[in-house]
Amino acid sequence: MGDVKTAGWFAPQNRKETIAGLLFVLPALIGFVTFVAGPMIATLVISLMKYDLFSAPTFVGLKNFQRMFVDPRLWKAFGNTATFAVFAVLGNVGLGVVLAVLLNRRMPKALQYIYRAAYFFPSLVGLIFVAVLWQFMFQRDIGIINYYLGKIGIGPVSWLSSPQVALISVIILDVWKNVGFAMLIAIAGLQSISTDYYDAARVDGARGWRTFWQITVPLLSPTILFLITMNTIGAFKVFESIVVLTNGGPGDATRSLVMYIYEQGFKSFNMGYASAISLLLLGVIVIITTIQFVLSKRWTFYE
Amino acid sequence: MGVLRLENVRKSFGAVPVIHGVDLEIPSGEFVVFVGPSGCGKSTLLRIIAGLEPVTAGQIKLDGIVVNNLEPAERRVAMVFQSYALYPHMTARKNMAFGLKIAGLSKHDIETRIADAARALQIEQLLDRIPKDLSGGQRQRVAIGRAIVREPQLFLFDEPLSNLDAALRVQTRIEIAKLHKLVDSTMIYVTHDQVEAMTLADRIVVMNSGRVEQVGTPLELYRQPRNLFVAGFIGSPMMNFLPVDIVESPRGRSAVGANGAAISFAGAPVGPATLGIRPENLSVAADGQGFIAGTLVLEEHLGEHRLIHAVAADGTELIAKLPDGPAYPADANLHFTFDPRHTHLFGADGVRIGSTQEQGTLEHA
Ligand SMILES: Nc1ncnc2c1ncn2[C@@H]1O[C@H](COP(=O)(O)OP(=O)(O)OP(=O)(O)O)[C@@H](O)[C@H]1O
Ligand SMILES: [Mg+2]
Numbered sequence: 001m002g003d004v005k006t007a008g009w010f011a012p013q014n015r016k017e018t019i020a021g022l023l024f025v026l027p028a029l030i031g032f033v034t035f036v037a038g039p040m041i042a043t044l045v046i047s048l049m050k051y052d053l054f055s056a057p058t059f060v061g062l063k064n065f066q067r068m069f070v071d072p073r074l075w076k077a078f079g080n081t082a083t084f085a086v087f088a089v090l091g092n093v094g095l096g097v098v099l100a101v102l103l104n105r106r107m108p109k110a111l112q113y114i115y116r117a118a119y120f121f122p123s124l125v126g127l128i129f130v131a132v133l134w135q136f137m138f139q140r141d142i143g144i145i146n147y148y149l150g151k152i153g154i155g156p157v158s159w160l161s162s163p164q165v166a167l168i169s170v171i172i173l174d175v176w177k178n179v180g181f182a183m184l185i186a187i188a189g190l191q192s193i194s195t196d197y198y199d200a201a202r203v204d205g206a207r208g209w210r211t212f213w214q215i216t217v218p219l220l221s222p223t224i225l226f227l228i229t230m231n232t233i234g235a236f237k238v239f240e241s242i243v244v245l246t247n248g249g250p251g252d253a254t255r256s257l258v259m260y261i262y263e264q265g266f267k268s269f270n271m272g273y274a275s276a277i278s279l280l281l282l283g284v285i286v287i288i289t290t291i292q293f294v295l296s297k298r299w300t301f302y303e
Numbered sequence: 304m305g306v307l308r309l310e311n312v313r314k315s316f317g318a319v320p321v322i323h324g325v326d327l328e329i330p331s332g333e334f335v336v337f338v339g340p341s342g343c344g345k346s347t348l349l350r351i352i353a354g355l356e357p358v359t360a361g362q363i364k365l366d367g368i369v370v371n372n373l374e375p376a377e378r379r380v381a382m383v384f385q386s387y388a389l390y391p392h393m394t395a396r397k398n399m400a401f402g403l404k405i406a407g408l409s410k411h412d413i414e415t416r417i418a419d420a421a422r423a424l425q426i427e428q429l430l431d432r433i434p435k436d437l438s439g440g441q442r443q444r445v446a447i448g449r450a451i452v453r454e455p456q457l458f459l460f461d462e463p464l465s466n467l468d469a470a471l472r473v474q475t476r477i478e479i480a481k482l483h484k485l486v487d488s489t490m491i492y493v494t495h496d497q498v499e500a501m502t503l504a505d506r507i508v509v510m511n512s513g514r515v516e517q518v519g520t521p522l523e524l525y526r527q528p529r530n531l532f533v534a535g536f537i538g539s540p541m542m543n544f545l546p547v548d549i550v551e552s553p554r555g556r557s558a559v560g561a562n563g564a565a566i567s568f569a570g571a572p573v574g575p576a577t578l579g580i581r582p583e584n585l586s587v588a589a590d591g592q593g594f595i596a597g598t599l600v601l602e603e604h605l606g607e608h609r610l611i612h613a614v615a616a617d618g619t620e621l622i623a624k625l626p627d628g629p630a631y632p633a634d635a636n637l638h639f640t641f642d643p644r645h646t647h648l649f650g651a652d653g654v655r656i657g658s659t660q661e662q663g664t665l666e667h668a
Contacts, residue, residue, distance in 0.1 A: 196388035199355050204402030204453075205376030214401075218392040301392040 047275035057272070064276035074277065076252045077260040084171060084256065085235035091175035093227045096182025101216060103183070104190045116187070120180035131244030134173050135160075138245075163253035166246050170254050174241045178234075182227050189223030190216070221300040229289055236285050257281050305331045305366070305456035305489035307352065312361035314347055321347050323513040324361070329491070329506075334483050336500040337493045338536070339510035345493045346461055348510070352491065353459050354378050365456070376402070381450035382459040385466065387442045389434040395445040396430040399452050406453070416452040423485070424448050424478075440471045447479075451486065458490040464499065472499075479503065497539055501525075509533050531653040534579050540610060540622045542647070543585065545578040545595060558648075560594035564640070568648055571656050579647035582610065585623035585639050593638035597621050599631050613637055 009018045047064055051057035068074055103115050122130070137144050138159035146156045159169045193216070201215050217224070239258040242248060248255035255263075257277065265274030307329040314322040322344050329335050337345045350356040352363060354375040362369050370378050381402075389398050396417060403413045421427045424444045434442055443463065450458055460479070464472045480503055483490055494500055500507050501521045509516045509524065509532070516536075517529040528534035534542045547558035549571045557567035558578060566578070587593075597613030604627060611623040611631070623639060631637065648656045 194386065194388070196384050196386050197390060199350075200382070200384060200388040200390070201401075202355060203353065203375040203380065203382045204449075205374070205405040206401070207374070210405070215390065218390075221392075 043275045043278050046271055047279055049272045051271040052269040053271060054269070060272065064272045067273060068276065068280065073252055073255075074260060077255045077257050080167060080253070080255060081236060081238065081257045083167060084174070084238055085232060087171045088174045088178075088235045088238070089228060089231045091171060092178050092182045092231050093224065095175060095179050096227065097186045097217075097220065097224060099179065099183040100186030100190055101212060104187055116184070119183050122177045123180045125177075127240050127244050130173065130177060130241075134169075134176075134245055138169055160246055161250055163250050166250060166254045170242050170245055173245055174235075174238065177241065178231075182231065185227060186220065186223060189220050193219045218299075218301050221296075222302055225292070225296045225300045229292055232288060232292065233285055236281060236288075306364075307457060307489060307491075308362075308364040308367075309352070310362040310364070312348070312351060312363065313359045314344075314351060314356065315359045320359075321513050322351070325515050327508065327515065327518065329489055331489055332487045334480075334490045334492065334503055334505045335508060336504035336506075337491065337508045337510060338495060338497065338500045339516075340536070341495065342512075343510045344513045345495075345510055349382075349459050349461055349491060349493050352457070353380050353382050355382075376406070378457070379453075379455050380457040380459055381453045381455035382461070383446050383450050383463045385462045387434070387446040387466075389442055389446055389449070391434050394431050394433055395426065395437070395448070398434070398445060399430075399449045402449070402453050413452075416454075417448075420448040420451045423451070423482075439466055439468075440475065443467060443475060447482070451482070454486075454488075456488055458486075458488050460490065460492040462493055462495070464494070464496070472496075476502065497537065501537075507537075509536055511536075527655070528579075528647065529655050531577060531579070531649050534647055534649070534655075538581055540582050540624065542579045542581050543619075543621050544649075545580070545615075545619055546617070547576055547578045549573050549576050564592075564594045566594065566643060566646065568656065571648060572650070575651050576656065577649040577653075579649060580641045581645065582622045582624040584641050584645040585621065586625065586641065587611070587623065588638045588640040590636075590638060593640035595619075595621070596636060596638045599633065599635045599637055602630055604630075611637070613639075 008014070046057065048059060048061060049057035050060045050063075099119055103112060103119075140146060140156050140158050140161065143159065145159065149155075149157065158165055160166055197215055197219065198211065201211050206214065237258055238256045239262070242254050242256055242259060246254045248259050258281070261274045261277050261281070264270045264277065307327075309325050309327040312322060312325045313320065325348060337348065339345050347356060351358055354370070354373060354377075358371060363371055365378060375382070389395075390401065393401065399417050399420065400413050403416065408416075417430070418427075421430055424447060426441065426444045426448060429437060429441055429445065434445070437445065443466075446463070463479075464475055467475060476499055479492075483503075492499075492503060504521055506518060506520055507524055508518050511532050517524060517533045519527075521537075524533060524537045528537060528542075531544065535544070545560075547560075549556050549558055549568060551573060552559070552565065552567075554565065554567050555569055556571050556573065557565045558576065559565045595615055597615040597619075599611065599613050601612040603610040603612070607627060608624055609627045611621075611625060613621045613623070615621060621639060650656050
């Protein structure tokens with residue numbers, strides 16, 4: 001243990017250890033090649049082809065990529081996805097952190113567990129039930145939400161059938177379903193912050209929102225960055241939350257990029273074009289997360 | 304100003320009582336040290352005074368006004384934490400400015416105060432560093448600086464030196480003493496280091512499991528400990544405790560030692576008692592003389608003096624602090640005597656009865 005090996009990995013004295021090491025990583029390696037590297041390379045190759053799953057693929061060069069520029073449905077889906085991502089991330093991370101702070105205060109243990117479980121519960125519910133539930137909540141004429149809105153004098157909202165409102169409905173559902181997870185991670189982050197800082201802040205006269213913005217948020221910033229990154233990636237890949245609620249409608253009003261990829265690939269059988277859009281999505285995610293990491297140097301703080 | 308008064312202060316965490324009714328008055332400008340064994344409630348009492356912990360019962364008064372429901376900032380207290388609790392994302396300067404900004408001071412005033420404190424603490428070059436880039440001693444100074452700039456009427460320190468190495472502790476201790484002369488605010492300082500307590504305090508509050516055992520100047524506690532606990536806690540090495548019987552004798556009430564020597568206590572009740580003698584007041588007598596005999600266990604040479612550890616026939620452990628000299632042979636049978644003016648007598652209930660200084664004499668058989 002610990003002795004520096006100067007000879008190569010496969011030098012006689014190291015060979016045994018190297019082989020053992022490779023055997024240990026082999027299962028993970030096989031998984032990576034089969035389910036990550038393989039499909040990625042395949043996507044790259046297919047994006048340069050015209051391929052309908054039934055006849056042999058033919059090479060078309062960059063044609064699939066050129067087609068993107070003149071496809072208004074793609075840009076509609078792109079816009080929907082970006083809008084969804086911005087608000088879903090704000091909602092999930094913002095509300096998740098606020099809930100975490102509220103539930104991390106001193107209160108009876110039982111109450112604390114009940115609240116935490118209540119907010120986390122939606123993350124555990126199968127999407128089909130979620131869909132049934134929210135379809136019902138969002139009904140225009142007999143829905144619960146409109147019933148209560150009506151009571152305070154707000155006319156019936158077409159939650160699912162109005163192109164302007166449907167995307168909002170989708171975001172509400174997504175936040176309802178996923179905020180509990182962000183909350184849980186944020187609670188874990190909060191609990192690793194020493195209470196001494198809060199005592200010091202109280203002695204300094206800080207209270208409420210000031211403590212939240214000037215003490216909690218900076219000390220929680222690594223957790224917040226993690227949540228933003230994970231939620232952004234998740235939001236750009238949004239699929240089933242929308243499928244179960246609006247299935248992309250009305251029209252293309254709530255269609256996301258992944259839904260459009262699915263439609264192109266498995267309904268219209270434009271495998272080449274679907275692969276090209278997949279690469280676009282990958283590029284967008286890589287660029288955005290890189291930007292987030294670069295910007296985060298200015299506001300995150302690691303102790 | 305800054306007169307602090309605690310009246311029957313009690314604190315329980317859930318059903319567990321931790322502070323059992325503390326009464327204490329600290330005049331303005333005094334330096335008071337809380338000492339006591341770990342878990343006795345020193346930090347809890349300090350946090351109650353700070354306003355970080357609500358009391359279960361009792362009153363806290365500052366300058367005659369009940370402050371039970373006031374926030375720490377409203378009580379005008381500043382606190383230096385054991386962990387320093389410097390905000391890790393702020394520079395030293397911002398750490399010091401944080402509370403002042405909240406208090407609504409002008410930019411100019413904030414800068415002046417920070418500059419003054421930084422000069423006094425010699426941390427001027429460190430102001431733009433974040434705590435991570437400071438050494439332990441430097442953080443400590445910034446933490447003290449953060450307290451000073453608020454110009455509080457009450458300074459609270461919770462074991463501020465315990466994370467420093469020995470040399471830095473001594474140095475910082477001296478600086479805290481200087482600081483007290485400089486700012487003349489009331490200071491309350493928690494420690495379990497006796498030397499810190501003895502050297503810094505105007506008065507020491509000795510605590511034991513949530514109660515105040517005695518309050519007094521360092522020398523009062525040293526010379527007239529009110530009970531066995533204080534007698535054992537103040538002074539190092541610890542005071543020797545000899546179980547004795549007070550009997551009626553021709554010379555009056557007295558305790559008779561193993562070698563027939565007797566020490567008389569005019570006012571002491573007949574019955575079992577404890578005789579307390581500090582190690583520095585024990586000396587070795589000629590064979591067959593002295594009050595008590597013991598077998599040598601260990602001799603520790605510390606340069607200018609040595610510590611003789613011995614055990615008496617009844618199992619009582621004895622420590623004597625003697626000027627250094629030639630070592631005794633192993634297992635030597637030693638006879639100890641003492642200056643009768645420096646003994647303490649405690650009754651069966653552990654409460655001080657008196658000392659020979661006041662009422663006793665030692666007579667050899
Ligand atoms: N928040 C709390 N909840 C429950 N019990 C507590 C709490 N804080 C302190 N205690 C208990 O109160 C008692 C006194 O604690 P405190 O921290 O005041 O001791 P201390 O004298 O400062 O000890 P030390 O010298 O080790 O710092 C301990 O028994 C401790 O376990
Ligand atoms: Mg403590």
